[in-house]
Amino acid sequence: MFDILIRGGRVVDGTGGPSRQADVAVKDGRIVEVGHLPGAESALTIGAEGKVVAPGFIDIHSHNELYVIRDDYRKLFESYARQGITTCVVSNCGWSLAPWPSEHEDLFRSTLHSMGVSDRFQPEWETQEEFLEWLEKRGLPINFVPLSAHGPIRIKVMGSEARFCSPEELERMKEMVRRDMEAGCRGFSTGLTYFPGMYAHTDEIVELARVSGEYGGRYVTHVRSLTDTFDRAVEEAVEIAKRSGAPLQISHFMCVPYLGRLADLVYAAVNVLEKINSVVPLPGYPNKVLQKAYTIVDRALEEGVDVGLDFIPYVLGNTTVTQLYPPWALEGGTEALLRRLSDPEQRARIRRDVERVRARWPHWEPGSWASNYIKCLGWKMLSILSVGSEKNRRMEGKRIVELAQEAGKEPFDFLADLTVEEEGAVVFLMGIPPRPWSEKVFLKGQDHPQLSVGADVLFPEKGSPPQTAYGTFPRIFQHYVRELGLYSLEEAVHRCTGLAASRYRLEDRGVIRKEAAADLVVFDFESIRDNSSYDDPRRYPEGIEYVVINGKVVLRKGDYDAGALPGMVLTR
Numbered sequence: 001m002f003d004i005l006i007r008g009g010r011v012v013d014g015t016g017g018p019s020r021q022a023d024v025a026v027k028d029g030r031i032v033e034v035g036h037l038p039g040a041e042s043a044l045t046i047g048a049e050g051k052v053v054a055p056g057f058i059d060i061h062s063h064n065e066l067y068v069i070r071d072d073y074r075k076l077f078e079s080y081a082r083q084g085i086t087t088c089v090v091s092n093c094g095w096s097l098a099p100w101p102s103e104h105e106d107l108f109r110s111t112l113h114s115m116g117v118s119d120r121f122q123p124e125w126e127t128q129e130e131f132l133e134w135l136e137k138r139g140l141p142i143n144f145v146p147l148s149a150h151g152p153i154r155i156k157v158m159g160s161e162a163r164f165c166s167p168e169e170l171e172r173m174k175e176m177v178r179r180d181m182e183a184g185c186r187g188f189s190t191g192l193t194y195f196p197g198m199y200a201h202t203d204e205i206v207e208l209a210r211v212s213g214e215y216g217g218r219y220v221t222h223v224r225s226l227t228d229t230f231d232r233a234v235e236e237a238v239e240i241a242k243r244s245g246a247p248l249q250i251s252h253f254m255c256v257p258y259l260g261r262l263a264d265l266v267y268a269a270v271n272v273l274e275k276i277n278s279v280v281p282l283p284g285y286p287n288k289v290l291q292k293a294y295t296i297v298d299r300a301l302e303e304g305v306d307v308g309l310d311f312i313p314y315v316l317g318n319t320t321v322t323q324l325y326p327p328w329a330l331e332g333g334t335e336a337l338l339r340r341l342s343d344p345e346q347r348a349r350i351r352r353d354v355e356r357v358r359a360r361w362p363h364w365e366p367g368s369w370a371s372n373y374i375k376c377l378g379w380k381m382l383s384i385l386s387v388g389s390e391k392n393r394r395m396e397g398k399r400i401v402e403l404a405q406e407a408g409k410e411p412f413d414f415l416a417d418l419t420v421e422e423e424g425a426v427v428f429l430m431g432i433p434p435r436p437w438s439e440k441v442f443l444k445g446q447d448h449p450q451l452s453v454g455a456d457v458l459f460p461e462k463g464s465p466p467q468t469a470y471g472t473f474p475r476i477f478q479h480y481v482r483e484l485g486l487y488s489l490e491e492a493v494h495r496c497t498g499l500a501a502s503r504y505r506l507e508d509r510g511v512i513r514k515e516a517a518a519d520l521v522v523f524d525f526e527s528i529r530d531n532s533s534y535d536d537p538r539r540y541p542e543g544i545e546y547v548v549i550n551g552k553v554v555l556r557k558g559d560y561d562a563g564a565l566p567g568m569v570l571t572r
Contacts, residue, residue, distance in 0.1 A: 002042035009048030014498035029551035056086025056519030058500035061454025077141035086519040087143040094191035096149035098131030101156035116460025129183035140567030148180030162331035184571025188212035192224040213246030225370035228359035231292035247306035316431025386463020388425030471530030474541035522546040
């Protein structure tokens with residue numbers, strides 16, 4: 001007798017190949033049969049006639065290890081299960097909770113605090129190995145794929161130093177990456193627009209990525225720029241892959257075009273252009289930097305470099321307020337930034353850079369800044385997602401320009417005052433509501449064959465998450481398949497499952513075949529829908545009926561089992 005039998009569904013197996021009607025049988029956490037199984041018996045039979053049966057979706061870019069420490073983490077992950085996510089890759093953008101840099105604990109905690117992470121918890125680990133063991137004991141709602149992260153390693157070795165590492169420091173960091181890989185990590189990640197990764201030279205990253213590559217791990221990067229110099233940043237990532245020998249994964253492959261003084265006009269025109277576009281198709285803003293970046297990737301692929309990409313299927317991104325300030329202002333970490341913003345002379349200098357500095361390469365030259373989001377997008381495309389205190393809770397969900405007007409301040413002064421008042425614990429949303437015209441402006445190339453799907457959710461302890469926390473994967477099927485016709489159903493499933501699994505050598509995940517892990521999703525292709533919105537993200541999707549993780553049903557006809565905890569740490 002089987003544990004679960006899914007009968008009569010349209011099986012889309014995650015490989016990108018044609019779908020077929022078949023039954024799927026599960027026992028002891030594994031798929032044991034795929035085919036026509038008349039007369040088979042099981043403890044649970046799921047009728048899937050007219051429905052799609054797919055592998056569980058893999059969120060290739062997440063930060064969930066930062067939030068599993070929370071008391072309410074079981075409830076928190078409900079939004080992931082309801083959109084069909086069964087596995088996530090964690091410790092992206094160079095950030096993780098391990099190894100714990102006890103030598104510089106205050107610095108590390110203040111940096112985590114700026115990402116909405118509670119500063120009250122006490123870690124029960126020091127090393128990556130101990131952290132992964134703690135995660136297993138904690139119990140996971142979904143599977144975690146761990147990465148070694150640059151941030152805590154560099155802080156542990158160099159503290160707040162905003163300089164290139166010495167040979168001795170580099171050797172210490174290489175040894176720590178080696179220990180992480182031996183503990184089971186499947187790659188090494190950097191966040192090169194964040195403190196302290198922004199101060200690392202290319203040569204440093206090459207040597208650390210080489211260690212990951214020696215263990216078969218990927219080099220995973222939030223590149224040094226997502227604006228004017230994005231193509232140069234992608235070029236650097238490819239160089240690191242070539243020199244280190246490590247396969248490459250470029251996170252949230254998107255580029256914010258430089259709008260400058262046009263930013264406010266673009267924002268104001270979106271609704272008008274949306275109406276015009278319904279009559280006369282518009283070509284969209286020519287994002288030449290993004291086109292150059294794709295050319296660099298394609299050339300690398302032709303040369304035999306293993307390059308993977310991922311993207312967020314919305315016209316938005318979430319990040320910390322520290323990203324709105326120039327690199328020199330972050331030297332020393334979050335507390336040093338707060339001191340500078342509190343000093344009138346230093347604040348004036350920061351403001352001048354925010355208003356005037358355009359992207360320049362390389363990033364580490366004095367006065368350079370690779371991603372001045374405000375200069376590119378203007379103030380109207382920035383909203384507050386969360387703040388750390390109760391007194392400013394009313395600000396969440398509102399645009400910075402609106403809040404500044406209410407306070408009778410210029411936007412920069414309002415933001416600087418809020419940053420200081422909240423001790424850096426401000427998470428913001430960058431972008432505009434997704435509409436056909438705005439997608440043409442901000443996103444291009446979503447049909448590139450190397451693109452997997454990542455939600456990239458910052459889920460702060462207080463405040464609201466972005467739409468991606470609730471609707472990323474349903475949006476792929478609703479918008480990219482049904483509405484745009486950009487992918488076939490089979491290709492969309494492959495991008496959400498098998499393609500992501502192949503990046504991290506998850507041979508038994510992301511596919512429906514005999515002996516694969518029983519991570520499965522049953523959904524109605526005609527009705528699957530992302531119900532979240534820019535202004536009201538906390539709305540669960542429709543159309544996903546069953547979710548199975550490691551052979552355990554966690555979602556059954558709308559009922560979520562928060563106590564199941566079937567997830568595993570998928571170590572190398």
